[in-house]
Amino acid sequence: METTKKIIIYQVFTRLFGNQNKTCQSDGSIEVNGCGKMKDFTKQALHEIKKLGATHIWYTGLLAHASQTDYTAYGIPKNHPSIVKGKAGSPYAIRDYYDVDPDLAEHVDKRMEEFDDLVKRTHECGLKMIIDFVPNHVARQYHSIAKPQGVKDLGEEDDCTQAFNPQNNFYYIPDQKLGGEIDFYNPEMGTYEEMPAKATGNDRFDPWPNRNDWYETVKLNYGVDYINHTGGHFDPIPNTWLKMEQILNYWAEKGIDGFRCDMAEMVPCEFWGWVIPRIKATYPHIIFIAEVYNPNEYRNYIYNGHFDYLYDKVGLYDTLRNITCGYGSATGITHCWQNVDDIQDHMLNFLENHDEQRIASGFFAQDPFKAIPAFIVSACLRKNPVMLYFGQELGEKGMDSEGFSGRDGRTTIFDYWCVDSIFRWNNHGRWNTHLLNDREKELRHIYETILHICQTEPAISDGDFFDLMYVNLNGWQMNEHKQYAFLRKFANEVLLIMVNFGDAAAQIGVNIPSHAFDYLKMTPAPKCKCKDLLSGKQETICLSPDSPVCTELPAFGGKILKFKIK
Template sequence: MGWAEHTIWWQVYPLGFCGAPIREEDTHPGPRLNKLLGWLDYAVELGASGLLLGPIFASQTHGYDTTDQFRIDRRLGGDEEFDALVAACKQRGLRILLDGVFSHVGAQHPDVIQALAEGPDGPKAPLFDIDWNAPGGPAPRVFEGHRSLVRLNHSTQEAVDYVVKVMEYWLARGIDGWRLDAAYSVSTEFWTRVIPRVRSHYPDAWFLGEVIHGDYPEFVTGSTVDSLTQYELWKAIWSSIKERNLFELDASFTRHNSFLESFTPNTFIGNHDVTRIASTDGPDGALAAAAIQLTVGGIPSIYYGDEQGFTGVKEDRVGGDDDVRPSFPDAPSSLAAWGQHIYRAYQDLIGVRRRNSWLVNASTTKLSLKNEHYVYRVSARGSDEYVTVEVDLTNKPLVTVKDRNHHILWKQSQY
């Protein structure tokens, strides 16, 4: 697994973080990406060692409807701002992962428009999945019913070559790997035609697939990605705390143990697509969730704002993601003081993880279990190291972490 094994990602949705307009016209485009420069030391002080960025390429609205994957979105800036961010990250030892949307592009992508104009024999036609014989004329097939998102034709060599070209272009510009958006919607055979080619030129590149349901180990083996988003554990953590049913968490740990035998999942309790953990479970529940995430096996990512106790509810409507993709102030010093104790708790949890680096592929074992009380051991593979975690939901959520000598490593009631 190399460098990625001990990376802790700070995940940021740049368009939101930098305050760019999402659906409205940008009347004053500018170098908004520079705002991130003032937050890199904050990420390092948190304990992160990587920056996992949401989409930054030219797009129609929210970034996942791309119109040019070789150009920085004008709402964020351009090459100068990107190069400055890469240089600043490297200076601090921060890895960079970019969000690669290779399931689809925006319907206004120039190549889509050209393909539809020139017909099935045009040079751009093989790139996209278009029903050329549809009633009423050619009809692009779209992603999950969204007419603004046109699917690539993943069966063609042209699509393979296109994705390889995009990946290698930005790897050459200094990034360290790719988050593969909606990887679950693309055949594993496509990824096996892309990733090994990229790795032949960039052997240290790391690939994280977004997969929600299904056979995780089978997808990893079949696609050759390095890791997957562990949505099963995410759901079990927030749901167990919210419903006061820790049997669900224990069952998920059994599955998680089996995943760790073949790959190391990306663990998270928040991202740009889900309701904030503090809105789901309350502030105490959110901190308990963080303690669980950061003391089990996996490669953790922390969604910006969760380390400050931010709230936000995702809604099923146009603009329903905005609440969980907020703008941040220009500098950390402008954050409200009420989130500082949560930030400190995160720092201490990450410190525990750093001092016990074996946690990355550790397995869990149940010691005692009731609906609202769970004690489990997190054990190193191949050694006798372990920590014990107690989750107590009988009053307000509380987590305590102890080492093998019963010394307290982290206690939620301290914050």
């Protein structure tokens, strides 16, 4: 298969991916519920992910984070349970930036060797490797036992008598103890005490976090004075900047290919503008992906922060979700790309990730097939990357009550658990479809088909784009609220992509204006032979600015009609 430059990211929650324990109990320990390991990403498993169409794999939760599991036998300090969310803990409460999470190792004392093997195995299977970088906050009991010789720990040289000092790593509430509505008492370990209290990770600069806060984390200080509101103090370079650069270099040297930067917009853009070029000077191939939700900041983080890609959450994701659920119009898709047209190549599209509810959950679409048109749009609209979350291609429901993560339509990131669809696909390490039902097999085949089109069609990865909606509004041949159509073109190959968000098949007529023929240098053809890349079936259409393209779209489906022009 000839591949193109389209980036397709397969996100996996590492601790859940390979777990084969089906007798999980809500809030169960690692001994009761089991835990997936890095070794579960066998060459066979990775080849299956590659075969699906992925170019990159994002291993979520690899860095050592706070947990209620006891690893003191390996010299790893025990975390106080009252400041850990769930038995397994949040992968975004980092306890050691220089270490791999011990849960993920078959042999805890050899966890870094197992990580190095995972990097090597991933690359040997033709995939590039992305890991998390969590820059905004750390676990309350952060302490690095794996840091290289000569590296100072976070907070080690802080003056904690000062609420803000640009050279401190943390923000402090001097002379006040951590308190609030959280019960910091544990029968085994007593009361967790923090004096002076540190600011909480979601920008709480008082000592009283509540249950809705990121109370298990502390905010890192990048030289922005949130206390006295005196702005940024970036000269001399804040100490936190230097420590973060060391951490990024440490992992880059291990051969990874990208960082997904958690809550990047809570860290000053000036830091990114300083650190990313410095990392890329040595490792030019590494990509940086930002979790940013404020559209007003998008261009700042691209042009001044030097990020390669940003989440397209509040634009395309929210719009496609609304359309899929039946309370949004397909015309909204046009507004999405128009709002980011100048930076479109930098946007990362997705319909699922670890923060969002599963498509097949009762909180989203219930039926995963309803989101097929949305995925066609997400994957094929422009040249930019697309991401899917493990199990999305199998219709994983995410409707378990796993423990700290209740029944919320998400796959837990806090608990030890087994993901049903992945468990059956795993099939005791065989990684085949024998235990999947027919609908799961069909859904996976559809995802694979769409992703392979993205990989093999230059019109998707490199081609021009033309939105057809402005000439298809308020007509009787197409329902602009339920159908969406656009063109992609590269060289002499054109793709006419049409989707139907409706629950019934639709006989439609799509107008293609004269401007599209001029812009894409197409010649009208009254009998144009084309092939639907989704079904493999041949069709003959009338390609003319004077006559609509008439075809039937399946319910919750679409067509990608490919034809050549002279």
